[in-house]
Amino acid sequence: MNCMHKIKSSGIEVLDTLKNGDTLLVGGFGLIGAPLTLIDALKEKEVRDLTVVSNNLGESGKGLGLILNQNKIKKVIGSYFTSNRDVGEKYQKGELAIQLLPQGTMAEALRAGGAGIGGFYTKTAVGTKLAEGKEQRVLDDETYIFEQSIKGDVAFIRAHKADELGNLTYYKTARNFNPIMATAAKYVVAEVDEIVPVGSLNAEEIVTPHLFVDAVIVARKVLTKDGVKSL
């Protein structure tokens, strides 16, 4: 069986699928578990009006912060943008729309999006500013608000190992949003430390089964304890 068709040589090769106005899901918690090689490739691509779904927008000039500064992002959906001062600046100038969600609501909206669920009721944020305009419903004497699920056109995720079929394992807290986002986009690209032959991953350790994954590249930009390094 030829099972190598998902393995791509570079980030540039997979970026053809990304179009102007697309919704792009990007894994990571800050730079931890962020697909830094794919983000770097996105820097070289002519694209505009992206809606990016990511917990943060990297840091100033790092990770997705690079793409923000190239004005390719029209809107961002996430939970915590305070760590990149450029986000606030662009927002104040009217150059960036922000949809802020509680972190658990964002994670669940992606999980639901990937699972064919249109939305869900949560008790998180009830009675706060983030619940304004959202439908309320009382279930078993508790008040919940409705949250719509989130789906993407393309997802960039960071995993640890992939086999040649696209089965994925993860590494420690670099897992975060990655396995959920892998289920929630039409075209999913995984960036990994290592590609191994089919059969060399234990079936019990595979977190993302290959059917969710469309393309795999090997990471060339990685997070080290001394910052982001090129391999």
Place this chain on the structure above:
Amino acid sequence: MNEQHLIASRVAQEISGPAVVNLGIGIPTLVSEYVKEDTVIFHTENGLLGVTDIDPNHIDPNLVNAGKLPVGEKEGSSFFNSADSFAMIRGGHIDVAILGALQVDQTGLIANWAVPGKAILGVGGAMDLLAGAKQIIVAMTHCSKDGKSKLVKECLYPITSTRAVHIIVTNLAVFHVKDHELYLVDLMPGVTVETVQQHTEATYKVALTQNQI
């Protein structure tokens, strides 16, 4: 011991195992230094149950807590994705959440995510923790940097939840929240009831044991 460590060490006295505890960013992160019980297990919302201190010689950039600071993993730890992590939080599986706050009102509601007049750029996991953790402890300085009481009659900052917290620990005192009222239950070393009174805008009842007064 500086103010932040003083607060963290006092919060630690409120925790007893077996318990799963989530620590917020800032002062709450310091609490783990003062909890010695092996049956207290720390959860971090970015996907680890079993957080422990890091050996500075073995820092792993991909093993961090919610404040993105390097941590270690205890024997028996597990890693999981963000949706599972928040299922633990929202689903009522976390025993204690320790959070910082900008303001707490006299009914126990807190504001800890946004400041009026500034762009609202971050909420993180605070609202989920308030909605789902079984017990919530606030760890904060009693007054803001400009000397104003953070225990207020009514929060001027946007609230984080309509659910009240349970315990508030500051550098001056410890308060319990019961039926939408604050009770002063303990004083920090060297602090008098009068000092607390002078620095507190919120209304509260004094419920100290006899030897504290």
